[in-house]
Amino acid sequence: MLLALAACGRWDFDERAPLQPPAHVPDSVTLDSDGELVLGTSVIDTTALTIDGAPLSRGQLVAIPQLGAGPELALLQAQRITIADGAVVRVSGVRGLVILAHSVDIGGTLDASAAAVTAGPGAAAIKAANGVHEIGNVCDSGGGGGGHGTAGGTGGDSSTCTFGGAGGGVIGDDALTVLVGGASGGDGVTGACGIPPGGGGGGALQVSASERVSIAPAGAVLAGGGGGTGGLECGDGDAGSGGGGGAGGAIYIEAPTVMLEGMVLAHGGGGGAGGNGLTQNGPVGKGGDGAPGTSRGAAAGGVAPAPNAGTGGTGATGALAAGNGMTSSNNGGGGGGGAGRIVIIGDVIDLRGFVSPVAR
Secondary structure (H helix, E strand, O other): OEEEEEOOOOOOHHHOOOOOOOOOOOOOOOOOOOOEEEEOOEEEEOOOOEEOOEOOOOOOEEEEOOOOOOOOEEEEEOOEEEEOOOOEEEEEOOOEEEEEEEEEEEOOEEEOOOEOOEOOOOOOOOEOOOOOEOOOOOOEOOOOOOOOOOOOOOOOOEOOOEOOOOOOOOOOOOOOOOOOOOOEOOOOOOOOOOOOOOOOOOOEEEEEEEEEEEEOOOOEEEOOOOOOOOOOEOOOOOEOOOOOOOOOOEEEEEEEEEEEOOEEEOOOOOOOOOOEOOHHHOOOEOOOOOOOOOOOOOOOOOOOOOOOEOOOOOOOOOOOOOOOOOOEOOEOOOOOOOOOEEEEEEEEEEOOOEEEOOOO
16 A cells, blocks of 8 residues: 655755665666655565556656676665555565665565565575475475575485485575575475475565665564475375475665664575375374464474374574474475575664574
């Protein structure tokens, strides 16, 4: 919901404390936008370049090339940008998002996380290794967790048949020279009834201001990985392994002053648990899905319905490495997703804010 868009003059970086230039934005891009933008609960679509399905006037949300060899970005700019208290602004689409203003005040949640198995905006276009199904046997290994700032966890083996999918390795660099998000988790497998997808990788989000960025006590900036899907139960005695969790994404914040009272998180998602299709092994059912990497603690892996299925690995936080999916006799759990990366540049006034993984 767009609460306000009030005209207040032409953007001119030379008028105020300048960013020289904003990271990832080429010099050729015109930094020219009127208005103060106040966002309530809404969706920014970086593919369609809309907010809640409607385009903005005066070129305030446009596609731009990324400086260097990185993928294309969406640029949202205004004189001042505010996310209202209690609002949840979801970012979706194929492009990472750069927010650019003289000041950015975040009272609610700015969320570029994966939406379960759908990758966040500007996530890496790669995934961890899938689990393996052995034809003729009811045993499936779990998918690996996606990698980014840290590696993803390995999918759980099916101890009688197959090895779990390898977790994704570290990609990119700590400085976020290229603004790109996390990798997705590898898929789980079944013999008969479909694929349990891995969690999507967290998106890529940049917030740049020529004066200040302020994150209020109840404010949050998120780029978590999605939880892997639990192994499916096919109804014919067959069930599958869990998908791996997606890796956390990329958050880049730069301003002369960064007032940090809220949360900035880019955690990996939990892996999905294996399912069970045979009553002699215990309760029949689908494996639990992994939790998303959007809370202070590590994202939990999914819970298995029976002892012959493995639980999913926990998502990484930076301080805590991604957990491997649990090995089981039949259907392994998916590995947890690796942690993302956070860069904060400027004079940080830390008023008991929470940043995880640790900012570079």
